[in-house]
Amino acid sequence: MAIGTAAGAFSGLFGVGGGTVIVPLLILWLGYGEREATGTSLAAIVVIAALAAAGQGLYGNVDIGNALVVGAPAMFGVVAGAALQQRLPERAVAFLFAALLVATAVALVLP
Amino acid sequence: MEYVAAALLGFAGGTLGGLVGVGGGVLFVPALAIFLDQSQIHAEATSLLAIVFVALVGAWRQWGYGNVRVRDGLVVGALSPLGVAVGVVISNAVAERTLELMFAALALVFAVQLFRRALRSPTAPNSVRSGSGSSGAAGPHD
Numbered sequence: 001m002a003i004g005t006a007a008g009a010f011s012g013l014f015g016v017g018g019g020t021v022i023v024p025l026l027i028l029w030l031g032y033g034e035r036e037a038t039g040t041s042l043a044a045i046v047v048i049a050a051l052a053a054a055g056q057g058l059y060g061n062v063d064i065g066n067a068l069v070v071g072a073p074a075m076f077g078v079v080a081g082a083a084l085q086q087r088l089p090e091r092a093v094a095f096l097f098a099a100l101l102v103a104t105a106v107a108l109v110l111p
Numbered sequence: 112m113e114y115v116a117a118a119l120l121g122f123a124g125g126t127l128g129g130l131v132g133v134g135g136g137v138l139f140v141p142a143l144a145i146f147l148d149q150s151q152i153h154a155e156a157t158s159l160l161a162i163v164f165v166a167l168v169g170a171w172r173q174w175g176y177g178n179v180r181v182r183d184g185l186v187v188g189a190l191s192p193l194g195v196a197v198g199v200v201i202s203n204a205v206a207e208r209t210l211e212l213m214f215a216a217l218a219l220v221f222a223v224q225l226f227r228r229a230l231r232s233p234t235a236p237n238s239v240r241s242g243s244g245s246s247g248a249a250g251p252h253d
Contacts, residue, residue: 006194019133022187024221027228030183034229038132039173040184045134045166047188052195053159061156066117066147070139071161073118074125078169081129086176088130094229097131101222104137105215 002029018048020104023097034093035085117146125165129172134162 006021019041026037056062085093120142124135136158143154173179202210 018191019128019131020218023132024225026183028221028224032180035173035176035178036180038130039170039176039178040180040187041132042128042134042166042170042173043179043181043184044187044191045162046170047185048191049134049159049162049166051192053156053163056156056159059156061153062160063143063147063149063153063157064160066143066149067157067160067164069114069117069147070121070124070142070158071164073122074128074135074139074161074165075168077122077125077127078129078135078165079125079172081126082169082172082176083129084126085130091229091232093131094225098222098225098229100127100131100133100137101218101225105218105222108211108215108218 019045020101024101027094034090034097038085038093038097113146113148117142120146121161124161125169128165128169132169132173135165136162 006025022041022044023037026032026040027034032040053062088096120138121135124138124142127133127138128135136155139158139161140151140154143149143157144151147154149157170179170184174181
């Protein structure tokens with residue numbers, strides 16, 4: 001599917017996990033609901049990030065201890081975020097995502 | 112103190128992941144680079160492992176809520192290495208600033224489209240817009 005290739009391309013180009021591209025494409029191209037798009041995006045990111053992390057690990061660039069410092073609290077965060085998302089209307093999820101995209105664009109344009 | 116700050120940013124990144132379906136790297140990379148003194152390349156690499164944790168737990172939770180189309184997710188993920196190869200070739204051929212501006216423009220296009228779709232679509236996700244709303248006397252419109 002084109003979305004996988006596109007997401008991978010952006011991952012390779014910008015060093016991001018790809019969710020920024022996967023979620024809008026699932027919604028706008030495949031007509032996913034916002035919640036479904038975010039859930040499915042996370043499943044895709046498992047594969048993408050695992051492959052990329054393994055590759056970076058071979059080069060010795062991954063610090064497992066630091067990954068845990070950030071990643072362990074993040075696992076609690078994602079449980080909270082997903083629970084919170086179920087209480088929001090899908091429209092609010094779309095607005096949140098649009099805001100994240102605008103913030104990303106601004107951060108990219110600023111030097 | 113640096114560890115606390117990094118952990119807080121980690122929690123925030125994970126929350127963002129649960130809310131909008133991204134990995135959280137947008138916060139992990141600065142957390143690792145600023146508070147844990149990793150170089151940009153090492154921070155990005157380490158961030159990927161943290162993203163694996165987030166995406167695993169997040170996909171599991173969202174699956175429980177009925178929000179994951181497993182097959183589509185795996186197809187998108189499995190095809191990504193092809194895209195990574197394309198992306199690496201492009202990134203070596205085009206100036207970095209050009210890429211940043213292109214991605215910024217794309218992000219804005221996506222944002223506008225999502226925004227307009229959300230304004231158009233009815234609040235109830237399963238209410239189909241096939242002609243039933245023409246005489247709607249009661250109930251909120253739009």
